[in-house]
Structure formats: C-alpha cells, structure tokens
Amino acid sequence: MRKKVLVVGGAGYIGSHTCLLLAERGYEPVVFDNLSNGHEEFVRWGPFEQGDIRDKARLDEVFAKHQPEAVLHFAALIEVGESVKNPVAFYDNNVTGALTLLSATMDAGIKAFVFSSTCATYGLPERVPLDEGHPQAPINPYGRTKWIVEQALKDFSNYKDLKSVMLRYFNAAGADFEGRIGEWHKPETHAIPLAIEAALGRRQGFKVFGTDYNTRDGTCVRDYIHILDLADAHVRAVDYLLSGGETVELNLGTGTGTTVKELLDAISKVSGRPFPVEFAERREGDSTTLVANNDKAREVLGWQPRYTLEDIISSAWRWHSTHNAER
Numbered sequence: 001m002r003k004k005v006l007v008v009g010g011a012g013y014i015g016s017h018t019c020l021l022l023a024e025r026g027y028e029p030v031v032f033d034n035l036s037n038g039h040e041e042f043v044r045w046g047p048f049e050q051g052d053i054r055d056k057a058r059l060d061e062v063f064a065k066h067q068p069e070a071v072l073h074f075a076a077l078i079e080v081g082e083s084v085k086n087p088v089a090f091y092d093n094n095v096t097g098a099l100t101l102l103s104a105t106m107d108a109g110i111k112a113f114v115f116s117s118t119c120a121t122y123g124l125p126e127r128v129p130l131d132e133g134h135p136q137a138p139i140n141p142y143g144r145t146k147w148i149v150e151q152a153l154k155d156f157s158n159y160k161d162l163k164s165v166m167l168r169y170f171n172a173a174g175a176d177f178e179g180r181i182g183e184w185h186k187p188e189t190h191a192i193p194l195a196i197e198a199a200l201g202r203r204q205g206f207k208v209f210g211t212d213y214n215t216r217d218g219t220c221v222r223d224y225i226h227i228l229d230l231a232d233a234h235v236r237a238v239d240y241l242l243s244g245g246e247t248v249e250l251n252l253g254t255g256t257g258t259t260v261k262e263l264l265d266a267i268s269k270v271s272g273r274p275f276p277v278e279f280a281e282r283r284e285g286d287s288t289t290l291v292a293n294n295d296k297a298r299e300v301l302g303w304q305p306r307y308t309l310e311d312i313i314s315s316a317w318r319w320h321s322t323h324n325a326e327r
Ligand SMILES: NC(=O)c1ccc[n+]([C@@H]2O[C@H](COP(=O)([O-])OP(=O)(O)OC[C@H]3O[C@@H](n4cnc5c(N)ncnc54)[C@H](O)[C@@H]3O)[C@@H](O)[C@H]2O)c1
Pocket: 008, 009, 010, 011, 012, 013, 014, 015, 032, 033, 034, 035, 036, 037, 038, 039, 051, 052, 053, 054, 073, 074, 075, 076, 077, 078, 093, 097, 116, 117, 118, 119, 169, 170, 171, 172, 173, 184, 185
C-alpha cells in the first residue's frame, strides 16, 4: 500500500507540483486546503479534504481518517506587499495556522514535517551566495511569520521529537511540462508570469524596478528554480525524515543568478514575442542579489537542480498560453 502524506496547501502552485512527484514516487498525497488561493482542479493525484489550518477539529478529523505518515506544509499567505498592509492576517494564517497544524500533527503521533520557508527569512544579504548559516533578519511581516515558525519547529524538534525539514526557497518558477498545472496566483506578483502575460498581450507591459543596482546590467539578480526541482527536493525530504533524518534547514535554489534584463530577454526569445518594458525607480525592500548556496541540500538530500532557465520559461509559457490565470 502507498504511504499517505498530508499536503497542506496542496491545491496551490508549489503544493500541487509536489503532489505530482509524490504520486510518481509511490506516495499517496492527501490534499488539505481551504481554497482561499488554491484551485480544486489542481488536486489530481490523491484525495481532497477541504478545511482551514486554523480549524483544529477539522484537522483532527482528517488525520484520523487518513493517518498520514508525514505532513508537508505549504499553506500560507505569500504576498510580501500585502503582509505590510495587513500583518494581522499574515500572523493569523501563517503563525496561528501553522501552530494549530503542528499541534494536530503531534496529537496524531506524526514525527515528520516538511515546511515551506523562504530566503526572505534572511533579510538583506550580508554576503552572497546565501548559505544556511547567514544571519536571519527578515525585513517584512511575511518573512517574520516564516522565521517564527522555523523557531517553533526547532523547539518542537528538541523537546517534542517532531523532526522537520525547513526548505528555504528562492524564486520558484516554471510549470509541469505536460501543462496540467502551473503558476496561478491571484493577484500575480511574480516576475515570470507577469512578463509572460505581457508577451501574451494580456498586460500592457512589464515594469522593471531599478536600473542602477551594482550588478552586471544594473538590474536585480535572482535565483529562479524550476518548480519540479523544488518538488523533487520535497519528496526527498519526506524520504529523509521517514528514514530517521534529523531536523535541518536547507536552501533550495540553483546557485545561479539571473538579472531582470536577462530574464526578460530570455522570455522574449522563448516566446518569440517582444513586449513593452518600462524602467522605473527602485522599490523599497528589494535586495540587489539573492542567490542560494545549495551545497547543504545537495549533501543532505542527494538533490540537485536539473532544469535550466529555458526549461522554466518554456514550461511557464506553455501553461500561461493555454490558461488565462486572470479568470
Ligand atoms: N512562490 C514562491 O516563489 C515562494 C517562495 C518562497 C516560499 N514560498 C512558500 O511556499 C508556500 C507555497 O507557495 P505557493 O506559491 O504555492 O502559494 P499558493 O498561494 O499557490 O499556495 C498556498 C495554498 O495554501 C492554501 N491556504 C492558504 N491559507 C490556508 C489556510 N488557512 N488553510 C488551508 N489552506 C490554506 C491556499 O488556498 C493555496 O492553495 C507558501 O508557504 C509560501 O510562503 C513560495
């Protein structure tokens, strides 16, 4: 019989792609999601249980019904700008929700937990590439909610025997190569979907914030990692915990930086459709360069990113050109 795992937030972008690979690798992913930002049609590889992570009774019911062996926790509010406008909602969903889920997880006797964290927990980099030992000093409420959950996970590992893998993602991007699922955030704030929507003529153009950064062409550098490389690391994290692995935090990025201008050129090339680009002032809170040192993930999980920027863009293009994410 396949081992069941609970994928919380599994109707969203990263969670649904992880379900795809979990199912391919012999697990049965049970999705738990309140559909606040998820899509029921993304739940294709296992059962769906609708519910909210702040509802302990509902969580207890789902744990009793499915008896999963591990929990993967993707559910969160994710938009940094929104977290500044409405921090209470972020603390409620991302901290209270995570603690309620953790309490239900431990009550159900589960010892393995994989957490979606973020490079935003580092704040402004003191050095790049960023390794896991870099100080964590998040600069917005979103990053702080993730940092707080990381602290709780370390305490629960030390004092409650709940082992976790905290995965600090850099820029998740791309889509399933078969075009079944893709990046569908509402509103969309990520660079690749926004630029593709511009190339498709669904947006007026693309706005670049800042051209005077100390980088090779003056625009910010980011580390884009294919969603299936991220998903692969999650499946390996579950394998690792179920075979007795200790609590660990790991960066998930490719280790290669791409400037915004390079990204836009690559999108024009892959799509064959140039689009208007507007150059604007810097935006507050944007780091010059965010690139991962991924040595630890390679070593602990035996993982390595396989896909290129072209793979990211062509798979994203396929999804967006066949689905209108604005609907
Ligand atoms: N997208 C990125 O580049 C990125 C980068 C770093 C970290 N992350 C983290 O990865 C995780 C997944 O991100 P995503 O891009 O897939 O986001 P997403 O919004 O597509 O997915 C999140 C899912 O969680 C669900 N959800 C939210 N609150 C819930 C609640 N209270 N109860 C039940 N379900 C709830 C939503 O309906 C949605 O399906 C998040 O925790 C995010 O902070 C994402």
